[in-house]
Amino acid sequence: xxxxxxxxxxxxxxxxxxxxxxxxxxxxxxxxxxxxxxxxxxxxxxxxxxxxxxxxxxxxxxxxxxxxxxxxxxxxxxxxxxxxxxxxxxxxxxxxxxxxxxxxxxxxxxxxxxxxxxxxxxxxxxxxxxxxxxxxxxxxxxxxxxxxxxxxxxxxxxxxxxxxxxxxxxxxxxxxxxxxxxxxxxxxxxxxxxxxxxxxxxxxxxxxxxxxxxxxxxxxxxxxxxxxxxxxxxxxxxxxxxxxxxxxxxxxxxxxxxxxxxxxxxxxxxxxxxxxxxxxxxxxxxxxxxxxxxx
Amino acid sequence: xxxxxxxxxxxxxxxxxxxxxxxxxxxxxxxxxxxxxxxxxxxxxxxxxxxxxxxxxxxxxxxxxxxxxxxxxxxxxxxxxxxxxxxxxxxxxxxxxxxxxxxxxxxxxxxxxxxxxxxxxxxxxxxxxxxxxxxxxxxxxxxxxxxxxxxxxxxxxxxxxxxxxxxxxxxxxxxxxxxxxxxxxxxxxxxxxxxxxxxxxxxxxxxxxxxxxxxxxxxxxxxxxxxxxxxxxxxxxxxxxxxxxxxxxxxxxxxxxxxxxxxxxxxxxxxxxxxxxxxxxxxxxxxxxxxxxxxxxxx
Amino acid sequence: xxxxxxxxxxxxxxxxxxxxxxxxxxxxxxxxxxxxxxxxxxxxxxxxxxxxxxxxxxxxxxxxxxxxxxxxxxxxxxxxxxxxxxxxxxxxxxxxxxxxxxxxxxxxxxxxxxxxxxxxxxxxxxxxxxxxxxxxxxxxxxxxxxxxxxxxxxxxxxxxxxxxxxxxxxxxxxxxxxxxxxxxxxxxxxxxxxxxxxxxxxxxxxxxxxxxxxxxxxxxxxxxxxxxxxxxxxxxxxxxxxxxxxxxxxxxxxxxxxxxxxxxxxxxxxxxxxxxxxxxxxxxxxxxxxxxxxxxxxxxxxxxxxxxxxxxxxxxx
Numbered sequence: 087x088x089x090x091x092x093x094x095x096x097x098x099x100x101x102x103x104x105x106x107x108x109x110x111x112x113x114x115x116x117x118x119x120x121x122x123x124x125x126x127x128x129x130x131x132x133x134x135x136x137x138x139x140x141x142x143x144x145x146x147x148x149x150x151x152x153x154x155x156x157x158x159x160x161x162x163x164x165x166x167x168x169x170x171x172x173x174x175x176x177x178x179x180x181x182x183x184x185x186x187x188x189x190x191x192x193x194x195x196x197x198x199x200x201x202x203x204x205x206x207x208x209x210x211x212x213x214x215x216x217x218x219x220x221x222x223x224x225x226x227x228x229x230x231x232x233x234x235x236x237x238x239x240x241x242x243x244x245x246x247x248x249x250x251x252x253x254x255x256x257x258x259x260x261x262x263x264x265x266x267x268x269x270x271x272x273x274x275x276x277x278x279x280x281x282x283x284x285x286x287x288x289x290x291x292x293x294x295x296x297x298x299x300x301x302x303x304x305x306x307x308x309x310x311x312x313x314x315x316x317x318x319x320x321x322x323x324x325x326x327x328x329x330x331x332x333x334x335x336x337x338x339x340x341x342x343x344x345x346x347x348x349x350x351x352x353x354x355x356x357x358x359x360x361x362x363x364x365x366x367x368x369x370x371x372x373x374x375x376x377x378x379x380x381x
Numbered sequence: 382x383x384x385x386x387x388x389x390x391x392x393x394x395x396x397x398x399x400x401x402x403x404x405x406x407x408x409x410x411x412x413x414x415x416x417x418x419x420x421x422x423x424x425x426x427x428x429x430x431x432x433x434x435x436x437x438x439x440x441x442x443x444x445x446x447x448x449x450x451x452x453x454x455x456x457x458x459x460x461x462x463x464x465x466x467x468x469x470x471x472x473x474x475x476x477x478x479x480x481x482x483x484x485x486x487x488x489x490x491x492x493x494x495x496x497x498x499x500x501x502x503x504x505x506x507x508x509x510x511x512x513x514x515x516x517x518x519x520x521x522x523x524x525x526x527x528x529x530x531x532x533x534x535x536x537x538x539x540x541x542x543x544x545x546x547x548x549x550x551x552x553x554x555x556x557x558x559x560x561x562x563x564x565x566x567x568x569x570x571x572x573x574x575x576x577x578x579x580x581x582x583x584x585x586x587x588x589x590x591x592x593x594x595x596x597x598x599x600x601x602x603x604x605x606x607x608x609x610x611x612x613x614x615x616x617x618x619x620x621x622x623x624x625x626x627x628x629x630x631x632x633x634x635x636x637x638x639x640x641x642x643x644x645x646x647x648x649x650x651x652x653x654x655x656x657x658x659x660x661x662x663x664x665x666x667x668x669x670x671x672x673x674x675x676x677x678x679x680x
Numbered sequence: 681x682x683x684x685x686x687x688x689x690x691x692x693x694x695x696x697x698x699x700x701x702x703x704x705x706x707x708x709x710x711x712x713x714x715x716x717x718x719x720x721x722x723x724x725x726x727x728x729x730x731x732x733x734x735x736x737x738x739x740x741x742x743x744x745x746x747x748x749x750x751x752x753x754x755x756x757x758x759x760x761x762x763x764x765x766x767x768x769x770x771x772x773x774x775x776x777x778x779x780x781x782x783x784x785x786x787x788x789x790x791x792x793x794x795x796x797x798x799x800x801x802x803x804x805x806x807x808x809x810x811x812x813x814x815x816x817x818x819x820x821x822x823x824x825x826x827x828x829x830x831x832x833x834x835x836x837x838x839x840x841x842x843x844x845x846x847x848x849x850x851x852x853x854x855x856x857x858x859x860x861x862x863x864x865x866x867x868x869x870x871x872x873x874x875x876x877x878x879x880x881x882x883x884x885x886x887x888x889x890x891x892x893x894x895x896x897x898x899x900x901x902x903x904x905x906x907x908x909x910x911x912x913x914x915x916x917x918x919x920x921x922x923x924x925x926x927x928x929x930x931x932x933x934x935x936x937x938x939x940x941x942x943x944x945x946x947x948x949x950x951x952x953x954x955x956x957x958x959x960x961x962x963x964x965x966x967x968x969x970x971x972x973x974x975x976x977x978x979x980x981x982x983x984x985x986x987x988x989x990x991x992x993x994x995x996x997x
Contacts, residue, residue, distance in 0.1 A: 209574030515920030606807025
């Protein structure tokens with residue numbers, strides 16, 4: 087089936103660059119959709135297959151994630167969306183028996199190359215999880231600064247300012263500024279999730295992955311997380327996995343729809359501009375899912 | 382009584398009658414009697430503990446005086462105290478802990494964080510087997526390796542024997558506590574780009590620190606009370622030994638054992654005094670550590 | 681497509697971080713040390729006892745004289761002593777322990793069962809030598825003057841209760857072992873009983889059973905293998921107990937018949953004889969019987985643990 091994606095047919099297959107180029111050198115792509123020019127691709131996956139032991143969870147995915155926009159990944163449960171997301175920050179490989187085939191490029195660099203340190207990668211590509219997971223033995227301040235304090239490398243001198251900045255951007259500063267010493271777990275669920283977002287921001291990533299970040303939260307907290315995402319867009323590339331189609335349509339610029347094949351492996355059905363996907367999708371399967379014809 | 386509605390006419394007695402039949406029945410009597418028997422059994426379980434505590438406290442307190450705590454023993458029970466034993470216990474248990482705690486905790490870290498399933502099973506198996514080895518046999522091993530070659534009973538061998546007893550216990554308790562630490566906070570740490578070792582040391586271990594500490598303290602209390610492994614290693618001594626690990630050293634359990642076996646009343650009394658000291662330490666640690674976790678379970 | 685050299689913030693690194701390697705390696709070394717220790721313990725015991733095995737073979741187990749003068753060693757009295765005292769301990773501790781576990785799990789309200797369980801488990805923390813001290817000066821005279829006197833008076837015609845009693849002996853050892861293994865039996869049985877699903881109890885109650893009947897006919901059978909496992913674990917502990925037993929068992933060289941006979945267990949014989957054995961055949965023989973003890977306790981522990989874990993996975997088959 088045809089897979090909608092950023093077409094690169096009129097670009098050379100290989101883009102060679104001189105070594106040690108600044109990370110800002112991006113690969114320009116042409117988009118078949120009417121979109122503002124100079125949209126760049128942040129992450130490219132090519133023929134990606136993800137396994138747990140002999141079980142294939144994700145099959146043959148080729149996809150481009152544009153930079154500084156919000157990409158939503160939707161689809162029924164069990165079709166490998168989380169597995170797929172975790173391959174972007176090499177968290178997938180931590181599972182027992184995990185295996186990948188294919189390539190994933192970040193700014194054109196193969197992140198699974200032997201010479202890439204997964205730990206460094208994870209500072210570039212941050213993650214927010216489904217259930218808030220602040221470190222239970224650390225205070226709010228310590229939680230936000232954890233990545234900087236523990237990640238090796240010298241502690242920045244302006245740690246206080248960084249903590250305040252991140253908490254502000256996570257829309258949490260005003261609520262906690264007077265009790266930064268309280269335990270991270272003393273906050274409500276929604277606040278804890280925003281704390282986790284602040285924590286992820288503190289290491290200055292370029293990409294933020296969100297695995298159903300609001301599914302454990304009440305509607306009001308969910309709304310605040312969505313507002314937060316829209317504020318972060320433009321400075322960060324955001325990829326969000328969500329069960330909630332309305333959330334995807336509210337928040338994202340493009341949407342990728344995954345489904346589960348008969349071999350129980352997830353695959354990419356269709357990807358495109360969010361408005362297109364939700365009003366005029368190309369695949370019947372997408373249409374069925376969006377109109378609720380199957381789970 | 383006429384048949385109640387809903388029953389087949391005349392085929393079953395009315396409910397109230399059947400209830401009354403059970404009430405006075407043999408089954409009811411058996412139930413009451415046996416439940417009382419079970420209660421009595423539970424009380425019987427507590428009696429030895431109470432009796433031991435009572436006698437140790439009473440006889441031990443009678444023997445407790447400043448001399449017991451501050452002087453070494455005099456020949457044949459003509460006075461003196463248990464200073465040799467007190468200092469010896471402190472030194473040997475501390476030395477054993479110095480080795481056993483890092484090895485045990487980090488061994489437990491290995492099993493839970495890094496080991497493959499097969500390796501984890503092997504280490505767990507070895508630890509479980511070692512925990513079940515009678516401590517006198519551990520004493521024989523320490524004797525063979527650390528006393529025999531030097532033809533000299535020494536406190537270092539005693540400390541090693543105690544460490545051999547502590548390590549498998551600490552490995553198992555640490556490993557079980559770390560297993561309870563939720564996987565999500567490990568993931569959170571790794572996703573931040575924190576190296577693995579740092580996640581373990583700064584996130585996982587602190588999260589489990591209460592449980593790990595509990596395991597360590599219980600192991601220390603157990604080592605403090607062990608006699609058999611010291612019989613062939615540290616041997617015991619009437620002299621106060623501070624720091625000379627190449628020489629024999631006394632310990633509270635050894636002091637109690639030797640004092641109890643002599644037909645001299647004064648020595649027996651000193652044994653009770655030493656027993657009180659040992660009991661206070663061991664029970665103190667156990668109560669402090671377990672009361673906290675019991676409180677959490679009940680509350 | 682060629683692989684591009686990582687640039688900018690993605691540093692190149694051709695080997696894992698050194699700190700990680702060191703840390704993993706260190707913890708692996710310590711984990712391995714546990715396995716190595718087990719090997720060393722087994723090896724030392726086997727090697728040290730080998731000359732005795734080659735010299736005496738099976739006679740070490742079946743021989744009845746332990747004679748350092750003629751350098752002939754047979755440990756049957758001590759093996760019998762070990763099993764005899766453990767059997768007495770089990771006989772006393774199992775009914776009391778299981779009944780107590782039933783009480784704690786099925787009948788007692790939480791505000792009673794929790795402190796009571798805590799107290800009973802505290803008994804397990806008392807050092808063996810302290811219990812032995814109490815055994816010599818309190819339990820032993822008490823047994824001699826009350827229980828033993830009564831037993832001799834009423835059952836003295838049986839070979840098991842032939843007097844006189846000095847308070848110390850295999851019976852006293854059995855009693856003190858019973859006290860020491862009681863907490864093990866109680867706590868493990870209680871856990872196993874508590875983990876029986878409530879649906880079993882409710883089904884039985886629904887049939888009109890009394891509380892005792894529910895405990896004995898629904899809960900106990902379901903957890904049967906676990907309770908047996910608890911008893912076997914208690915047995916294993918009894919076999920390996922040294923100090924308290926040494927202090928109240930007297931000093932007998934013959935196979936004990938009456939519970940008032942003085943005797944030795946393997947552990948107590950090693951405890952009193954090892955230091956004076958001066959390294960020759962006697963020492964090797966002591967290590968040899970220690971090895972027998974080790975094998976016995978190990979087998980029992982493995983069997984017990986299998987039973988307990990099976991019980992916690994489902995109903996007794």
